[in-house]
Amino acid sequence: MTGHTIDIAIAGGGLAGGLVALALARTRPDLRIALVEEGAALGGHHRWSWFASDLDREGTALMEEFRIARWQGYAVRFPQFPRDLSTGYCSLHSADFDGALRAVLPSDAIRTGRRIAALDAGGIDLADGERIAARAVIDARGIADAAALTGGWQVFLGRHLRTRRPHGVDRPTIMDAAVDQHGALRFVYTLPLGPDELFVEDTYYADAPTLNREALSGRIDRYCQAHGWEGEAIDHETGVLPVITGGDFAAFQRAHGTPGVAAIGTRGGFVHPLTSYTLPFAVETALAIAGSADLDGESLAAMIADRAREQWRRTAYYRTLGRMMFGAGAPGQRRRAFALVYRQPEPVIERFYAARSTTADRARILCGKPPVPVLGALRALVEPGQPLARSAA
Incomplete structure (x- = not known):
């Protein structure tokens, strides 16, 4: 050229x-x-x-060029709060x-x-x-x-597993936060990619961009064992993504x-x-x-x-939620913020993930018992956050 x-x-x-x-x-x-x-x-x-609700008709048509895994519905789990939802999910x-x-x-x-x-x-x-x-x-x-932005990090290790026998999982679990938190917001994410294939990802909303492969791999091992999923790893994926609070x-x-x-x-x-x-x-x-x-x-x-x-x-509202989540209370309490979202009607959850929350949606999510201590939340809203520079880890 x-x-x-x-x-x-x-x-x-x-x-x-x-x-x-x-x-x-x-x-x-x-x-x-x-x-x-x-x-x-x-x-x-x-x-x-x-x-599926993230994209309009034109956006959905654009993605039709690809071979996409699709499910009608998904699950989430929090302590004393499991829920099945009907919104379509794609990967x-x-x-x-x-x-x-x-x-x-x-x-x-x-x-x-x-x-x-x-x-x-x-x-x-x-x-x-x-x-x-x-x-x-x-x-x-x-x-x-x-470095000009502030926040925390989403750190994850995913494993593509071929099971020795059909696993019986029929829909994704987007967020299993009913697991040990290990000093962060931790959840396990599971996609059934076939009758004998699973993608299992261990994810953390952490203060530092540190990915300990050995520790996360061991936790995936134990999670799979607890669910009776035995087999061999055929692929893996890692990532460290910014969670922006300001x-x-x-x-x-x-x-x-x-x-x-x-x-x-x-x-x-x-x-x-x-x-x-x-x-x-x-x-x-x-x-x-x-x-x-x-x-x-x-x-x-x-x-x-x-x-x-x-x-x-x-998207200022979502950064505000992030500041409260990272800046107030113990790290193990961070899952409460997402638990509040998942207690809402499905349209509210859909708009939350699409970053289209209405004024009424925002009020619904924050009303009632706050996800973090009130004084800590107020302090988090006025104090500067941690710069999103990997060298800060």
Whole structure:
């Protein structure tokens, strides 16, 4: 592509970048695009999950390109409070993400195994010296940390298990928080991927971004043993995600932005601050870009930056909940915040996860017995939080 200007160059072939490429291929096949990813596969090694109610009709249609695991209903468990819910739940593995994108996108649009040395409003410079010149550039490379923001961390280890006999699990357990907390909000997340396949993930809302693989693996062993699930591990996944409770979003944008380049995904701040869910926001952003694909690079970057600031404004409530959860009471009490959410009617829960809670929803969740001591909550709302820098661990 050296010497030729394409329409849109996307740096980063993870969820956010890949969905933009897909949306453009579906709605604007006339455009020339480049999707550049340092890794060997698009999407890396991840599993993304979401509630069916998170996406509108257009977003659901976009995701139909992928092979998705679906369930009608799910369960949650808290001490003395188990509940089954009827909302549909979906999950996508990165291998299926990669395969579908390679089937849909032109082969010359995908550039995997290529390290990006630099980028600017006019294109992407690869480490091997190649320049991909473009009318518009999108940066979807994610972030290492976010020192301008405050909060805690969601740390997890997931195991894909093939059981020796059918496990009998027919629906996901999104949050089994009726387990030992180990100094954090801990829950176990289980997806039945087949009659003899389970994905079991041990997750922590922790103060530091420390992932102890040996400890988490041992706890998964004991959880599986307690449920009678015997078999072999065929894959695993780890992650350390920010849980955002506040900070200076303008400073975050400056630190992760490049003039004239549209920053999307976590790099742009498109994430649910309390749950760390990204897929619904990645879908919304991809569709917005596809609908504005004729904008010049600077106009596209300004439009996306405005959307990010609006999302920061409308998700303030979830950061408030996060400040109370992390800043007040003992870590073992953090599960009470999610227990309050899951005692609500299903539409309230759906809007909570989609970051669309109404004023009435917000009042319902916080009314009654608070999830943390009142004085501690008030103190947490006025004190600065811990910067989200991994070096702080």
